[in-house]
Amino acid sequence: MLVDQFGREVTGVRVSLTDRCNFDCVYCHNEGLGDTRGPMEPQDNEMATDDVVRFLEVAREFDVDAVKFTGGEPMLRDDLAEIIERAPAGMETSLTTNGTYLPGQAEELVAAGLDRVNVSQDALDPEAFKQVTQSGEYEAVIEGVDAALDAGLDPVKLNMVVFEATAGYVPEMVDHVAANDGLQLQLIEYMPELAGRPDWAVDIERVHGWLEEQAHTVEHREMHDRRRYWIDEKRGEQSDDGAKGTGDGGMVEVVDPVENAEFCANCHRVRVTHEGYLKGCLNRNDDLRSMGEMTKPEIRETFREVVANRVPYYGEYMMKDDDGEWSINEEYIGV
Template structure:
């Protein structure tokens, strides 16, 4: 048995993004502008099935698991899933990405359960603009949740902001000022085209290079990348406690450092966020005795992973919206 998941290009995969639900209670304009609409009766992976996924990946060198959605905290067993991930041998980091609507009441409990990193989607620090983008008037409570997470001992909280031309692309000074005395990373994510979003993409896409140049002119410098880090290029400044990250999937070398794989809430392995199809794992998640076959399928699948996505050619994959695969 291999001790590392490695593809045909020598890339090793230490990071699993594990979706546990497609459901989300926000209506973000770039993802679910009409709100979540279920397609028939959803049958998301059960707790036992999720455990088997985590065990298999950990046995192949995965060190970090990010629990995603939809909005992952909408699952009633979210806390149990965090505990199971933290208890999986070989897993060193348990993270989640959330819209933060339950954060203020649960930050300490999640931290105690073994959650080590938390990313919170905050597309604007202006309440009116936040509502315009997300469809929810909850910025104040989310800021309270961020304060609760800091108090609970999360050392490096990350905020995700989708970079949107004519909506929030000019908010960099506001975000920079906000993190001067807060140990928080703000990560601006370039808008990515999905199946339902071509016109929205054409209207609101702007390159992260615009912010990169602003940061360099202001004296921010690029940090070294860690082995299990996500796709962001992080910039630091000696006068600021926080950092600024840029995620630019349209940059020429974006896929060169790929280190993460995705499993959807319905049990499909996705080798790329913009893959045309998933590889079904669920038939091998029904019994612990199927672990050898599951591991073999994962290893075989990695040999079919392409060198890069095809976003530059307008190929966005089958994803109609990012909530269906966990981003």
């Protein structure tokens, strides 16, 4: 297993299969690359099937045990099932999708070996959903979640980006996952450093505080220093003995990387762009490294180099000055 200079083992990879997408979400940062999207037809610059599989085989050589396929919308790839089927033994495969293509493909993907799925769903209100995603596919997403559950992808984790336009829908979404077996909720802090519009950001600590009031159990995860909240249908209600709720309920997890040095100190992922570049940090594009013709020796060399040069974004690459403001640590400029 490869370990960077800060003692962080690389146990997972996040592979973008395309930058094409049938949605146009207002907060999208395209895996930190910005708006690179072009025509919806397959592009020559996307990694070929064999390239993706070859990379995964090398990653497995380094004891990477999990891959998450992303985009863009990864289900626009016609070879997605083949890629999943050819993933190395012992490597968990998961997918982040907007869900619109799951009704026709979920069973095939499970048969190919898909283990888990995250579905982006930012509101339960169709009009609010349309404003955020610039898409009228609300019902298709709902059907996609049902199709994933029917295919055995349980639990299905719903991804909700929390910012000015969606924050008011958090309680409704929490109730939704608490009332429906098989659903979990991942609240993702809006990242203005990638998506712009800092005025859209909300105080994520207020979200944490509210969730703690509703939860009957709070769990701490080492990965990214995340907190999980277990909330049932009777959220916030106390019994005679002071306990909140009556059952296991739904799980709500908060992903809060912004200005969070603890989050970065616990990051164990390396990312791959749809064009075949490795990057050690979501927030940086000055650390992109090409894997060349993507032969196994080239992939191994680049993988080692990227891991060796990984730097926690907050707390090291970005440092707080005496006034409490974040500024780039010059030691890492140009690295």
